[in-house]
Every structure is written in C-alpha cells, then in structure tokens.
Amino acid sequence: MNSQLFSKFKITTKLSIILVFLIVFFSNNDKAFAQKKDFLVVLDAGHGGKDPGKIGYKNSKEKEIALKIVLQVGKLLEKQPNIKVIYTRKTDVFVDLWERGRIANKADANLFVSIHCNAHNSQASGSETWVLGTHANRQNFEVAKAENSVILLEDNYKKNYKGFDPNSPESIIGLTLMQEEYLDQSIQLASIIQHGFTNRLKRKNRGVKQAGFVVLYQTYMPSILIETGFLTNKKEGPYLNSKAGQQKFSESIYKDIVKYMKQLALNTVINEDVVEEPKITPSEIIVTTTNDIQFKVQIAAGRRKLATKSYNFKGLKNIERVKAGKIYRYYFGKTSNYKKIKELKKQANSKGYNSAFIVAFKNGKKISIDDVLKKS
Template identity: 55%
Template sequence: MNFLQNNKFNTKFKKSFFLVFLMFVLCSCFTTFAQKTYTIVIDAGHGGKDPGNLGNGFKEKDIALKVALFVGSELNKSKDIKVIYTRNKDVFIDLWKRGDIANVAKANLFVSIHCDSHTSNAYGAGTFVLGLRGNKMNLEIAKRENSAILLEDNYEERYKGFDASSVESVIGLSLLQEENLDKSLEIASLIQNNFTFKLKRNNRNVKQDNFQVLRETIMPSVLVELGFLTNKLEGRYLNSKKGQQQMGKSISDAIINYVRNLKINTVIEEVADTNIFDVAKNITEFKVQIASGKNKIATKSYNFKGLKNIQRVLVGSYYKYYYGVTSSYKQALKSLSMAKEKGYSSAFIVAFRNGEKVSLKEVNKMH
C-alpha cells in the first residue's frame, strides 16, 4: 500500500470512527432524555358561570371541556407526557389562574381550547399565539375571549382597569417573550396543519393576537378556536362526539409530534455541548434577515436588489427572507454589510443551532 492509498485509508477510517462514535453518543443521549417527562397543560375555555358563546344553542364551555378531556386522555397514553387540566369539570376558573396553574407546574406547553362565533356564517378552525399583529377581526375575537375577565372577583385590581371592549386595552397587552414565540408558532402550525390536511377543515390559519390567558403564561402557548358554533353545520359537528374526538385527536397528535421534536433537539444540543471533534462549531449557522412579511416572493436576485442565494422560511403566516447563510460569523458580518449597502438598512444577523434560533450573545461566547 503506497502513501496515497494509506492516507485515503486513514481518512476513511477517521470518518467511519467519527460516525460510529457520534451514533453512540446520540443513542446514549436519546436514552437519557427519553426518560424526561414533558408537562402539558390543557385548558378548557370558559366554564361555570361563564358559558362562552351560545351559537345555535350549543354551549362553548361544554364542547371545550369534552375536547380538552379527550386530548388529555390521548396524551396520557404516552409515558413521557404528564397532563394537567386547568379544569376537568364545569367550574369557572379565572383567566389569571389558568396561566398560574401552568407556571407553577413549570409546564412545557399550554394549550387553551375554545369555539368561535360570528354574526356572519363564518366557519373553519384557527390557532392563535400571542402578539400584536392582529387585524380588526382578530381583535374582536380576542376581546370576546378576554371578556371573561369581567366575571372574576376583584378584576379591576388584578388587571388594573382592563376594559374588554377597548381596543386600546387589548393593544396594551405585552408580547410573549421571543424565545417562546418561535416554539408557540411551531406547535400552532402542527395543530393547524392537522385540522387542514387531515380533517379537511376550512383553514383560518395561524394568527397572532392578544389573549389574556396566553399573556399569563411563561412557556410556549397557543389558543385553539375549533370552529364556529354560530355556523349551524359546523356547530352540529363540534357538538357531536365524532367531531369532538376528531378535533381532539388532531390536537393530541400535534402535541405528541411537538414533544418528539423537543426530544430530538434536546439530544442534538447535548451532543453539541460535548464538543466532540468541534461538533458545536459545525452546527451553528448564521443568516442575515433582510425582510419579513405575508407576501410569498420568489427568491430571485432581481426581487432582492441583486442579492443572490436568498432563503425563504415560513414562520406561522409570515415569510422570513435570509441572505448569506454561513457557519462563519465574520462572513455573516460581511453579508450584513453587503445587505445594508443594497438598501436593507434594518437587516440584522440571526443565529441557529440545530434549526433552533439562538441568541448571538450565546453563540459568540462559544466561539
């Protein structure tokens, strides 16, 4: 065997050894983290003296509770999921208390279940995360769900004069922390996709708006509107056992998928933290975000002032456009400078590890 052949053999051996060793670490980590319990809080909207909407004589509080209990029963089949209900019977629970239950339990996810209503014959399912980017119709939904505040004892003191009928009060609610927003959008998309593609329900999309029950939580949280009780056909479906089980199964399947993703990401992060053969540096990716909006734009250079290799990513109902994807922070700085020269004055660098957004401060510490 000559030197060149020997060198090739050594290179192949090193690569094979690395792959085998990496698989060993992955398997070890997965075994460890597979034992972790994920706490999911299921919140049945309204209850007790608060019936919710009564479209066509159906009771939102009853339908929400039945779906919530079905979701919980499905999740309880998984050994690594612990289910907590904010209510498991027809009782009134303050909005602040619902979030407090999740916070005290240090839950990994909070899912609030509701039914919608409208003066028109609107129909379809939608999923919400907390935010300020709602249109007029979304604000009306938020105000309607938030109106339960008025039924709480001492609500004026607790919510400091919150007016459920005031747009100003709704807009004044604070945004969810950004690190939770990304995960909220992830689970919201999983739920919404199941409604749309598995059940063929009319897609009312993932949206952001100001629900007090979401504002109270400190973990990824979503609010699900199963459909419109004011629509006779949809109301009958949601009031039926079949409809409740189908919608509940779509939600539980999405949560199980979400938990599975959490496990995988946890394993990969553990491997990255070991710094085996400098793995951590190889899986950090930098991008320059140059634009964000609801319009889907072709990633051609002529649409982005001559910038090439644009990456488009759908996050909820918004498209984010990235330029200069690289594993080098220095190169990312050059790409940022180039983007600003082209006129993207508000462009900024973002970092990802294993597909998850991380802070630049954290990444720079590692490097």
C-alpha cells in the same frame, strides 16, 4: 498459597469488582432514565360555570364542547410515557383567566393549550390557532376582545389585571411578549395543529394568527389558543357538538402535540406558518423605502445552531442567522424593495419552505410590516 494461585485470586477478585461496578452503574442509569422529567402539558378548557362562552346550533355551549375535547385529549396524552397532564378545569366550573395562567406557571409546564369554539352572525366556518401578539388589525382586536371579556365576570378583576380594559385597544397593545423566545415555539405548535386540522380533518384553514389574549399573556411557556370551529355554522356546529366530531378533534390535537414534542426532541430547525401576512392588492405593491428599512424572508427557527451554508438550506444562499433568547432565526435575503422580497419569498417556497414569511426591520430592529406598507 503459592504465587501462581495468588495471582489468579487477584485477577478473579478484580473481575468481580468490575462486574459489580458495571451492574451498579447500569442499574443506576436505568433508574436515571426512569426518573427522566415528564413533559408537562396544561390543557385549558375555555370558559365554564357562569360563563357559557359562545352559544351555537341547537343551544350548544362552547364551555361544554371545549371541556369534552380537553378531557379526551388529556386521556390520550396520559397514555404516553413521560407525559403528564394538568387541567385548569375538569368540570363545569368558572376559572379566572389569571388563575389558568397561574396553574401553568406554578407547575413549570412545558406547554399550555387552551381550547375554544368560535361563533359568528354569518355562516363562517373553519379552524384557526392563535398565539400571543398585539392585534395586527381591527378584526383580530375584536376576536381578542371577545375572549378577554370574560374577565368582567371575575371578582376584583381591576386589581388582578392592574386596570386592564378588554374593550380598549390601548390595553391590548400594552400586552408585551416578556419571553419572546417562546413565540417561535408557540408558532411551531400552532402550525402543526393547523396542518392537522386542514389535512387530517379536512377543516377550512383559517390560519395561524396573533392577538392579545390575556390567558396566553399570563403564561411563561409556549402557549396557543385553538378555535376548533364555528358553533353557529349549520354543518360545523352539529359536528362539533357530536361525539364523533369531538373525538376527531381530540385525536388530531393529541397527535400533533406528540409530533411537536418529537420535533423538540430532535432539536431540528423548523419551518413556521404565515402569521397573518398582510393582504395587499397588486396596485399597492409599489413600495419605496429608505435604506434604514429592510425586508427579509424568515424561513426557519429553532434551537439548533446551523452554519449558514447553502447545503443546510436546500441550496439557498445569503442566509442570515440571528439569535433571540434560546432560539436561532434564519432569514433569507435582504432588500429595501418589497417587490423583490416577494420574489425571494416565492423562491424560498419553491425550495420547500412553504410557510416562509416576510418580516421588516428598521435600523436593525424588527417592526410591523403592516405599518411599513401602510406608511409607504
């Protein structure tokens, strides 16, 4: 073999090796993409078995409607690539609250969604979505108390819940946010769900709220509890009990879970809906605080670290960035004057931050704005 022919042979061999390498590389990468971890959603149908939940129009039962909606949501989600669904129950059985949380935690789920129906002795109507938090007022405590009372039907509930008393406000207050970083994501999802109910289904918007639900306290991931509507309402009850109504709610919840997932994938800063901003009459807005209490407007939160420049916040200046766990919170303005902070909130709203809300701090630590206003 002459030298020229040998050189050509060497070049051909090198090209063959490179070609094989590229084929193997891209083949392995395809496998890697195919093996991407699924987004795991735990769907929890409220109540079940010996616990019927709320009873409504024409003896409709919360446990049955919640289950039908959950199964439809799950069926839609399972059609999506890279989404896996786990159910706390798929039949009419009783499942302890602690067991529902254990199922989600054991699976290391990305999301926990508990679906319920509401009831009242009036003709109250509308949808609301809850995240974990100590009750902001007596009404919220009563809502949490009603949902938590199911633990009294469980065997050895005192042992399982370490003496937790669903009838005691002190027990509710004792529920702490062990992973505070999940609260922002829970509010994010709750806000998206509520927006869908209000604009897509034309339901009355009862808002995103916080209360001490045991079923949410048991989980270690973003978690929400949906109250789809009131079974006791003459129009809403029959709608919730109909196939058409259940399908509409299922499709709306499904679409907004997918929307939430896309927002996470984009890793963009998100806006949050108001979480029970206290209802204060004009005569009460004469608040004088000491310099150790400061009000701020929270306009966004997310995992993305943004420079606090006005071009990142629609022209707003005086932006503060605070990290809590893996989440960055973005605050606009700072003042000890409540009237002034209300004006700043309106300014944020005018820039498109429609779900901005006011928070209070004392000596740098976040505190309840309700307490500040009441004491002032």
